[in-house]
Amino acid sequence: MAVARSMRRTSPVSLVLAALLAFGFIVFMLSPSSPSASASAVSSHQRQQDAAEHPLSPPTKPFLKSQPVRSDGIQAAPPVVHYNLNNLTSTSDSIANRERILILTPLARFYQEYWDNLVKLSYPHELISLGFIAPKSKDGNAAVAALEKAIARTQSGPIDTRFASISILRQDFDPPLQSQDEKVRHKMSSQKERRESMSRARNSLVFTTMGPSTSWVLWLDGDIVETPSSLIQDLTRHDQPVIVPNCYQRYYDSDSRKWDIRPYDYNSWIDSEHAQRLAAEMGPDDILLEGYAELPTYRTLMAFLANLKDLDPERMVALDGVGGTALMVKADVHRDGAMFPAFPFYHLVETEGFAKMAKRLGYAVFGLPDYFVSDKCPCPSFLSKILAFNI
């Protein structure tokens, strides 16, 4: 009995068959790693290619976890890296040209909806880098903690949804004292202080995170929770140096008992003669703010230019001031020096001053009145803004 069994087990034919089977099995197991996982593999290959060798590298690049060591056992010095910016493009066909985009967000509070919306963007994620800046306050700490949790989930998830790189910055200056009293908060003097501080945060963010391969910079506020998933493609398609969609807010109208939308961002406008006259009479340190009843400017606000009856998302209007809720800028505009003035620049600050500076550098500024992104609701600052505007 035992002899017979061992005979059967060790017959050469079955052994050869078993060997062949084992071989085939191994081949089968090994092969799928390259061809079959196509998209993901292409994406991860691309990521490997894009990665920097050393941690001392542009924040828009991921870097290898392990560094080469010299023959004498010392960590090798960082490599000499060449960047040819003559080949860098920012065109209407941004995906086909593999143009890298940097999405920048000054973070005051973290909303999961904001992150979910970001992850849903259909632009190839290996071309998207993110940058955040948060104040070193209690709120800032909470926001960063929540952000890091969301990042950890996404960056260890499916490779396709991972972003190329993410930088989190903490501000090096104290945020202006935030009074809880809405009236004080929206007084013009505290507005100026607040927006100047915001300008510094934005400048810190863009000038330290923008890498040599960045083609576009998208400014997206932390409370933008709803955009078309093709936002980036849609905005780059116009091939304009500075372009801004219309920012609306969904809200619950308690009178008509249904959800409705209302304009939100009043910083995108076309200048008026009256406003220019006002500015001419101002002292060098005064700023002209939009949306204050004490100081009507009679500017044409893009918020009210939307043609709700017959939406044409392609319609463009030339602007003189822009808001920062969602703002697409060619990286070259920032590289030439266009920044967010933290001082009165032609009596404008922050994003409005940015538009002015871009124009001084010879760039055109456009808005899309019929293309919407939506802000998080309810937003107390908005409410008081509306109130102030209507008084």
Add this chain to the structure above:
Amino acid sequence: MNRHYASPKGYSAYPRGPSAFSISPNRYVKRSRAHGWMAAADPIAQIYMDTNSLGPNDSFQPRSQPALRRRRQLFQRLILLGGVSLLLVFFLFPSWRAAIIPTLSLGLLHPSEDLQLQTVRYYDLSEVQGTEKGWERGERVLMLTPLRDAASHLPMFFSHLRNLTYPHNLIDLAFLVSDSRDDTLGMLSRMLQEVQNDPDSTMNFGEISVIQKDFGQKVQQDVESRHGFEAQASRRKLMAQARNWLLSATLRPTHSWVYWRDADVETAPFTIIEDLMRHNKDVTVPNVWRPLPDWLGGEQPYDLNSWQESETALALADTLDEDAVIVEGYAEYATWRPHLAYLRDPYGDPDMEMELDGIGGVSILAKARVFRAGVHFPAFSFEKHAETEGFGKMAKRMKFSVIGLPHYTIWHLYEPSVDDLRHMEEMELERQMREDEERQRELEEQKESSKSKSHISADGSDKGSDEGPAAQPVKDSAKGSSNL
């Protein structure tokens, strides 16, 4: 629990039947030992002993047919196994080797799941404010140098680099090579590679970026046209653009300081970064002079872009249109500003500070937070100034401190202007004529033997220095400006 119970019983934790060891040459010994152990065990083991009782008898019989066959099969199996594994190795060796490791480990399904990439970076900008003793606190410095057709200056520049006393591993280097027609880029790459491969690791620098970007420079670059008044405004705007591109592509959240340094500085203290840093001001510039040939007076202020604002200049600015740019050092704009350069006393205290409003770009040490706040080199007319002068103005506008050190001097390379060259040619001619004259006279002297030669040559040099400084400084001061 289960396992603890099982092993003392002698089964399941111990290899069982001889079938598992049918190729074992000493299976009798083994089995008998097993028998001895299992003898104390429960009835199940007893049954095993019964079924295996044939075993010991086998090994005492002479080698039978099945035994021989079994041995042959053993060899066959060994050969086959070796062959298959050889085949496998042969197949997999070069290209699949990397794939085998994850396959054999747990990453069976997602071998590329972990890309070994670090994608998230966290920086606290309040830790990179810049202090007076940056080298002790390990503060990183970004050193920026714009280059154009600068191949001839590179060897000198690199010797300066190597001599810097600030810890090299804390210095990140960045270069912008633009519109160059010579081999600036190739030479730069070679020399950088050499520095980074230096076996002495204290010579290695931190991150090194070489940025190429052409701005389509139409303005001629020879010394004469470079300093022509009409060309200045647009030239300065282009320079500003270049500086901004370089800075915005290479400034990192890790930088505490930014040091701008032109490639054509001939002499500077090795400790310059520490020396400027010690003042702990937001923006600090040294005095920049240049050496001159003796016939031009020996030395001369070079950088006239470092100045204090004057009432006259402010009044002048108000009369100009929006896009006009005031450039210092030209008769067209008489500004009457106090210049850092002219305040130099060679024996003065090198630590003395002077408040400035406009600055020159030959050597600027600034805290990185100045640039983070948004101060840059305006490529448009900012308060009627552009580039480094506009930078000073903007820094002041944002309430940063801007100072110059009148008695701390670095020396810019002297490049003779067209006028200088012509003048030198004339001098050379004159000298030759004089030599000819002398020779003739010598011949005569040999005949007559009367006058000495030294007297005549002393005469000549007197004449040269006479017309040099008198004619040159006003005109030459116009050339005071950095060059790319």
